[in-house]
Amino acid sequence: MHRKFGKKDVIFIGALLGICLIVLGVWYFAGGKQGASVVVTREGEVYGTYSLSQPQTVKIKNSKGKTTNVLVIRDGKADMKEADCPDRLCVHQKAISAENESIVCLPNRVVVTVTNSKKEGMDGFAQ
Numbered sequence: 001m002h003r004k005f006g007k008k009d010v011i012f013i014g015a016l017l018g019i020c021l022i023v024l025g026v027w028y029f030a031g032g033k034q035g036a037s038v039v040v041t042r043e044g045e046v047y048g049t050y051s052l053s054q055p056q057t058v059k060i061k062n063s064k065g066k067t068t069n070v071l072v073i074r075d076g077k078a079d080m081k082e083a084d085c086p087d088r089l090c091v092h093q094k095a096i097s098a099e100n101e102s103i104v105c106l107p108n109r110v111v112v113t114v115t116n117s118k119k120e121g122m123d124g125f126a127q
Helices: 007-034
Strands: 036-042 045-051 056-061 067-074 077-083 102-105 110-116
Touching: 036 056, 036 067, 045 056, 067 110, 077 102, 077 110
Parallel strands: none
Antiparallel strands: 036 045, 036 110, 056 067, 067 077, 102 110
């Protein structure tokens, strides 16, 4: 009792494999970066947590309400575009995207760190 595969069976299996590849591709490219987040601390306190997968500009303000740093998140990377650092060193650093990479800006002690948020729930994001 052997079953022969016909033309319809081959088309069905090919379509099923195609759909599986599309779902896998979407999961890999869209879902892979969703797990990463950017944690911003200012003067030792958490300022905010932002998704690395969403393009956004974060204006970091000091305790007096003045914007001191501007962080741009784009293409899965976080990059400090503006800062009040005396030597502007943190602005010249490369963009960060890997787990535990950080940007440090003084004098306001602004630290930007990429973390894996898969351990946290989605309610851990504050914008």
